[in-house]
Amino acid sequence: MYNNCKPMPRLQDTSEEATYRARLRAWLSDNAPSIAKHDVDALKAWQRQLYEAGWLGLTWPAEYGGQGLGFRQQAIFNEEAARAKVPPSVNNIGLMIVGPALIAVGSEEQKRRYLKPILTAEEIWCQGFSEPNAGSDLAGLQARAVDDGDDYVVTGQKIWTSNSLIAEYIWLLARTDPAAPRHKGITALIVDLRSPGVTVKPLRQITGEAEFGEVFFDEVRVPKANRVGAENDGWIVGMKTFTRERANISVSLSVRLQQQFDRLLEGIRGRDVPLDTQQAREVALAYVDSQCLTLTCERLAGRLFGFESSVVKVAWAEMNQRLQEIGISTLGPDAPLLPGGGFDQAGESSSTWGTEALSETGESFENSWQFGYLRSRANTIEGGTSEILRTVIAERVLGLPRK
Amino acid sequence: MDFSLNDEQILLRDSARAFLREEWPVAELRRMLDADDGISAAGALWSKMADLGWPGLLVSEDNEGLGLGMFDLAVLMEEAGRHLIPGTLHASGVLAATALETLGSHAAQQRYLPDIAGGALKATVGIYEPDSGWTPMMLQPPSNGTATKRYVPDAAEAGLILFLGRTGGNAVRLSVAREAEIANLHSMDVTRPLYQVSCREENLEPVGDGTLGDLQAIVDKASIALSAEMAGSAARVLETTVDYVKSRKQFGRAVGTFQAVQHKAADMLIGLEKALTAVYYAAAAADELPDQLAEAASIAKATANATSVHASQTGIQLHGGLGFTWEQDLHLYLKRAKACEFTYGDTKWHLDRIAHGLGLS
Numbered sequence: 001m002y003n004n005c006k007p008m009p010r011l012q013d014t015s016e017e018a019t020y021r022a023r024l025r026a027w028l029s030d031n032a033p034s035i036a037k038h039d040v041d042a043l044k045a046w047q048r049q050l051y052e053a054g055w056l057g058l059t060w061p062a063e064y065g066g067q068g069l070g071f072r073q074q075a076i077f078n079e080e081a082a083r084a085k086v087p088p089s090v091n092n093i094g095l096m097i098v099g100p101a102l103i104a105v106g107s108e109e110q111k112r113r114y115l116k117p118i119l120t121a122e123e124i125w126c127q128g129f130s131e132p133n134a135g136s137d138l139a140g141l142q143a144r145a146v147d148d149g150d151d152y153v154v155t156g157q158k159i160w161t162s163n164s165l166i167a168e169y170i171w172l173l174a175r176t177d178p179a180a181p182r183h184k185g186i187t188a189l190i191v192d193l194r195s196p197g198v199t200v201k202p203l204r205q206i207t208g209e210a211e212f213g214e215v216f217f218d219e220v221r222v223p224k225a226n227r228v229g230a231e232n233d234g235w236i237v238g239m240k241t242f243t244r245e246r247a248n249i250s251v252s253l254s255v256r257l258q259q260q261f262d263r264l265l266e267g268i269r270g271r272d273v274p275l276d277t278q279q280a281r282e283v284a285l286a287y288v289d290s291q292c293l294t295l296t297c298e299r300l301a302g303r304l305f306g307f308e309s310s311v312v313k314v315a316w317a318e319m320n321q322r323l324q325e326i327g328i329s330t331l332g333p334d335a336p337l338l339p340g341g342g343f344d345q346a347g348e349s350s351s352t353w354g355t356e357a358l359s360e361t362g363e364s365f366e367n368s369w370q371f372g373y374l375r376s377r378a379n380t381i382e383g384g385t386s387e388i389l390r391t392v393i394a395e396r397v398l399g400l401p402r403k
Numbered sequence: 404m405d406f407s408l409n410d411e412q413i414l415l416r417d418s419a420r421a422f423l424r425e426e427w428p429v430a431e432l433r434r435m436l437d438a439d440d441g442i443s444a445a446g447a448l449w450s451k452m453a454d455l456g457w458p459g460l461l462v463s464e465d466n467e468g469l470g471l472g473m474f475d476l477a478v479l480m481e482e483a484g485r486h487l488i489p490g491t492l493h494a495s496g497v498l499a500a501t502a503l504e505t506l507g508s509h510a511a512q513q514r515y516l517p518d519i520a521g522g523a524l525k526a527t528v529g530i531y532e533p534d535s536g537w538t539p540m541m542l543q544p545p546s547n548g549t550a551t552k553r554y555v556p557d558a559a560e561a562g563l564i565l566f567l568g569r570t571g572g573n574a575v576r577l578s579v580a581r582e583a584e585i586a587n588l589h590s591m592d593v594t595r596p597l598y599q600v601s602c603r604e605e606n607l608e609p610v611g612d613g614t615l616g617d618l619q620a621i622v623d624k625a626s627i628a629l630s631a632e633m634a635g636s637a638a639r640v641l642e643t644t645v646d647y648v649k650s651r652k653q654f655g656r657a658v659g660t661f662q663a664v665q666h667k668a669a670d671m672l673i674g675l676e677k678a679l680t681a682v683y684y685a686a687a688a689a690d691e692l693p694d695q696l697a698e699a700a701s702i703a704k705a706t707a708n709a710t711s712v713h714a715s716q717t718g719i720q721l722h723g724g725l726g727f728t729w730e731q732d733l734h735l736y737l738k739r740a741k742a743c744e745f746t747y748g749d750t751k752w753h754l755d756r757i758a759h760g761l762g763l764s
Contacts, residue, residue, distance in 0.1 A: 269762060280758040287757060288702050289677070296680040311673050387662075393672055394665030398645050403660045 021076050028084040035087050040166050043090035047121035057119045065116035078255040093163050094118035094125035098171045101241040105229050126167040128158035136388045139182040145174035154220045164200050164213035173234050186234035190226040207374045208343035243309050254294045261290050264327050286323050293319055307396035310389040317379035324376040327369035340365035412478050419482040427486045429732045453522020458496035466516035477631040477686035484635025490595030494557040497628045499526035501621050506577040511610035526563035529555040529600050537748040539615045542569035551601045558585050558598035575618045578607040592742035623700035626747035627685045630707035633743050634678040637714035640736050641671045644718045671714050678710035701753040708750045711740035
C-alpha cells in the first residue's frame with residue numbers, strides 16, 4: 001500500500017540501456033517516415049517496419065512475436081519515438097490494450113493466433129466495452145450473446161469505439177446470463193468485424209473528427225472458440241483489460257506530455273511579449289507537475305497493473321487539460337480562431353505525421369493548441385472518468401468501505 | 404541506475420518507523436506541549452537518536468559520522484516527518500552538518516563535526532535576514548557592527564550557532580556566532596521553534612568561505628530533507644484520516660462510503676505519490692547529479708508544499724469538528740506543514756526559480 005511505497009526514480013540509463021537507446025535513436029533517424037495523417041495503409045506499413053526491426057512488442061513474450069524485454073526498454077522506446085516525432089501506432093488499441101490483456105487472460109491458442117498480427121498491423125483491433133446505457137456503470141451492459149450450438153449469437157450496440165472504422169477485430173464484452181447478478185453474467189469475446197450482421201458508423205466528436213465509432217451487432221454469429229476466459233467470467237477479463245489500458249495510456253502519454261511542454265516553451269520563447277509573473281508561474285507549475293508525473297510512472301512501474309494505475313491516469317488527464325489550457329491561452333485574442341480551415345476540414349487535413357509535423361505550430365488544425373484543448377476535454381472521461389477513478393482509488397487502493 | 408531501496412535503506416526505514424512508533428508517539432508530543440515542558444523534555448529522544456547515529460548520517464566517516472547520502476537521509480526524514488520529531492535533528496544533523504561539510508575549514512570540521520555526529524553538540528545555522536526573503540543575493544554584510552539572522556531553527560537548544568552570510572559580491576562566509584542574542588519568533592509550529600539571532604561582528608569567528616552557489620546548494624539539500632519530512636507527514640495524515648472515515652458513522656453508515664469523502668481522500672493519495680516521487684528524485688540528484696540539484700530541489704519543495712498543506716487541511720476537513728480540536732493530532736501536522744511551506748522558499752519562490760531556469764523570465 002501507499003505506506004510501503006518503494007521509491008524508484010530512474011534518472012539515467014545504465015550503459016546497457018544507453019546502448020539500446022542509441023541504437024534505437026539511430027534507427028529512427030534513418031527510418032522515421034513522413035505520412036499523411038489519415039493514410040492508414042502507410043501507417044500500417046510503418047508499424048510493420050517497426051515490428052520487423054524489433055521495436056514493437058518490447059515487453060511481450062518472445063514466443064508470441066515480442067522481444068521479451070522490460071518496462072524500461074518500453075519507456076525508452078516511448079521517449080525516443082516521441083523525440084523523433086514518429087507517427088502514433090495505427091494499431092494502438094491492439095498494442096496497448098488488447099495485446100497485453102490477451103497475454104494476461106487469453107488461451108494459448110488465442111495468443112498464438114492473434115498476438116503477432118497485432119504487432120505487424122495485419123489485424124487492427126478495437127475494444128467494445130461501453131454502450132449507450134453502460135458507460136461508467138459498465139456492469140449494466142446489455143449487448144447479448146446467446147448460446148447457440150458451437151456459436152454465440154450477439155445482438156446489441158457498442159459506442160465510443162476507437163479505431164472501429166478501420167478495425168478487423170473487436171474485444172467485446174457481452175451478457176451471456178441475464179438472470180445472474182450483473183457482474184456475473186458477462187463474457188469476453190473476440191469478434192471479427194467482417195462477420196455478417198456487423199455495422200460500424202462514425203461518431204463525430206467535438207473536434208469535428210470521427211476518431212470513435214458506433215458498432216451495431218444484429219444476430220452476429222461468433223464461434224465459441226473466440227471466447228476469452230470462462231463463460232460469465234468477462235467482468236474479470238474486463239477489469240484486467242482496464243488496468244492495462246490505464247497503465248499503458250499513462251506511460252505513453254506522459255512522454256507526449258513532455259513533448260507538448262517543449263512545444264509550449266518553444267512558442268513562448270518565440271513571442272515578442274514576455275510572460276507576466278503569474279503566467280510564468282503557471283508554466284513553471286505545469287513543468288513541475290509533468291516532471292513529477294513522468295517520474296511517478298517510472299517509480300510506480302511495478303504497481304501500474306494494479307489499481308494504482310488509476311492514480312496516474314487521473315493525474316495525467318488533469319495535467320494534460322491544464323497544459324492545453326495554458327497552451328491555448330498563450331495565443332491571446334487568436335485563441336478561438338481555428339487554423340487550417342476549421343471543423344469542416346477536420347479528419348481530412350493534409351497534415352502529416354512525421355519529422356516536421358509538430359514543429360509547424362498553428363499550420364494545421366490537428367496540430368494546433370485549439371485542437372489539443374478541445375480533444376483534451378475527453379481525457380477525464382475516456383478510459384474511466386476521473387470521478388469513477390477517484391472512487392477506485394478510495395476503495396481499492398486506500399481501502400475505504402464500499403456502500 | 405536503479406533507485407529502489409537497497410537492503411540497508413529498507414532496514415533504516417523499518418527500524419526508524421518501529422523506533423519512533425515506540426519512542427515518539429504523537430500523543431506523547433501533545434502531552435509534553437500541554438504540560439508546558441516544551442520540547443526540551445525531548446532530551447531522552449535525542450540521546451536515543453544519537454545512539455542510532457542519526458545526527459551524523461550525513462557527516463563523513465572521517466569526521467566520525469555515518470557518511471551516508473541524501474537518498475538515505477530522505478528515507479529517514481520521511482519517517483521523522485510521520486512522527487513530527489522535533490526540529491533539532493534537521494537543524495543540527497542536516498543543516499549544520501551540511502554547511503560544515505560543504506564550507507567548513509578542516510580545523511572547524513574536526514572541531515565540531517564529531518560532536519554533532521555523536522549528538523553531544525546540537526548545532527544550527529542562521530542564513531536568512533529580516534530583509535532577504537529567501538534570495539541569497541538579498542543577504543547583506545553586517546551593518547552597524549551587528550549581524551542579524553532570522554528564522555533560525557532551534558537556536559535556543561543549540562550549543563553551536565553558525566551564521567552563513569554574504570560578505571559582498573558572490574562571496575559568502577560561514578562563521579561561529581558567540582554571545583548571540585536570541586529571541587523566540589513564536590512559530591505556529593512549536594515542534595520546530597524559530598528564532599531571531601543577533602551577533603556583534605567581533606563575536607563572529609570565520610570558519611569557512613565559499614560562494615552564493617555553495618550557500619544555495621546547502622539550502623537545497625536542507626530543503627530536500629525538509630520536503631521528505633513533509634511527504635512523510637502527509638502520508639501519516641492520510642493513514643489517520645483513512646482509519647477515521649472507515650470507522651466514523653453518520654446517516655447509518657461509515658462516512659468513508661460517501662463519494663464526497665472518498666474523492667478527497669483519493670486526491671490526498673495522488674498528491675502524496677507525486678511528492679514522494681519528487682523527493683526521491685531530488686535526493687538522488689543531490690547524490691549523483693549535482694547539475695540537476697537546483698531544479699530538482701525546487702520541484703521537490705514546490706510539490707511537497709502543495710501536498711503537505713493540502714493533506715493536513717483535508718485531513719482536518721474529513722475529521723469534521725473533531726479535526727478542529729486541540730486534543731486531536733491533526734493541527735500539529737497542519738502547523739508543521741504551514742511552517743515548512745514558508746521555510747527555504749515558498750511555492751512562488753520555487754516556481755519563479757524554475758521559470759527562470761526555463762528561460763521564461
